[in-house]
Amino acid sequence: MTRKLNSFAVNRRAFLADYCGGIGGLALAHLLQNEASASSGARKDPLAAVAPRRAGRAKSVICLFQHGGPSQMDLFDAKPQLTRHNGEPYPGKVEVHFAHAVTNLLASPFKFQKHGQCGMELSELLPHTAGVADELTLVRSMTTTSVDHESALRLIHTGTFFAGKPSLGSWVVYGLGSMRQELPAYVVLGDPGGLPVDGTKNWSAGYLPAVYQGTSFRPAGSPVLHLQTPAEILPEARQRQLDFLRVLNAGHLRRHPANSELEARITNYELAAKMQSAVPEALDVAQESKETHALYGLDQPATEDYGRRCLVARRLVERGVRFVQVFLSGQPWDTHSNNAKTLGGLCAKTDQPSAALVRDLKQRGLLDSTIVLWTGEFGRQPVSQGTDGRDHNRRAFSLWLAGGGFKRGYVHGATDDFGYEAVKDVVRVHDLHATLLDALGLDHERLTYPHDGRDDSLTDSPVTNAEVIESLLA
Secondary structure, three states: OOOOHHHOOOOHHHHHHHOOOOOHHHHHHHHHHHHHHHHOOOOOOOOOOOOOOOOOOOOEEEEEEOOOOOOHHHHOOOOHHHHHOOOOEOOOOOOOOOOOEEEEEOOOOOOEEEEOOOOEEEEOOOHHHHOOHHHEEEEEEEEOOOOOHHHHHHHHHHOOOOOOOOOHHHHHHHHHOOOOOOOOOEEEEOEOOEOEOOHHHHHOOOOOOHHHOOEEEOOOOOOOOOOOOOOOOOHHHHHHHHHHHHHHHHHHHHHOOOOHHHHHHHHHHHHHHHHHHHHHHHHOHHHOOHHHHHHHOOOOHHHHHHHHHHHHHHHHHHOOOOEEEEOOOEOOOOOOOOHHHHHHHHHHHHHHHHHHHHHHHHHOOOHHHEEEEEEOOOEEOOEEEOOOEOOEEOOOEEEEEEOOOEOOOEEEOEEOOOOOOEEEOOEEHHHHHHHHHHHOOOOOOOOEEEEOOEEEEOOOOOOOOOOOOHHHEO
């Protein structure tokens, strides 16, 4: 018994996975989500570029996320009073989270100097960041509402303590769509050491369609599994496979000529094949000059890994990727002990590449349209934990932004004399989210998605009303 071709006995999804060597989890997730969106009545192409309600200052975001809680008084927020009263009891009440914590003040061992025309005061641990001080918006008055890593991470990434809400990157892509079909709109550049705390939840699409979640690129080897055609399949054979697939799809479409969803799905499968060449090209830093490699520190063991990922981030936004996150494994900035030594090593790894990203974007004319965000989930306390550690602090932390319409050479807010609590021009996490969306031309109150019988949003919270911090914007 023979099977007729028009019976469509070959399952196209199985054909892609088993016979074509796969087009990668990236493409497959994209395509299967488009199928689901089509069947549920969602917009035909969920990643189609969408013009914001008003012209945004920025088009893309690169987030350099620093897991664990960088110590603000050792890096960004000089506190002479902390030095003067080193070893004395803190003159007030401090939230203590661990039994072995003490409440004696712990001075920073690092010197601070003013840099740039703006006179921004930064730690000696950040000489390269100091070199781009005139490009930065330094926020010294950030606050959050959790001292637990997992919940604080969820808050800064999704706007809530609870798992299941979409990440900032997913909201941005949902609101603006993709600028290029051959590459994911939202890319995550992971650490060779492994996943960050809370793993893939940091870039989840939550209840948004899965097409808006971050696509993780592997730091070594093939960036996306099954993206490349297996070596044993010759290019001619691969082309015949794709041609055969088109015949199957075209025959199916002829039998269902009024099915616009099917036509869109066929188009998406064809676009996915283009990713096979676009993704490896985008990640090929060998195309960059020796000067660029040196700028990012690719010629030095300490900075090579992080520098490579920062350089890839630039290459991705240069090619139209909307949102890129660079993560570290675990929670390296969590300095409960060996605070000074750990900070020295981390800054030696991240300072030069982070500053290089800002410099490189600017010299290529991309900084005005790209927001660079350097942040952790919370800060550290001014009192000692053990002999040389610092505990978590939700009441104050520092972060910096560059480009994308944020003020250049500007320091926002202040903490108390010891750096324990933000006391001037306080910025909450929800305010940060609202301001980032505003810089992209998105209204945080209008960017909503129906969920559980109501329109939900990134900044929707029962305890606070998010505000755009206009003073951060140029």
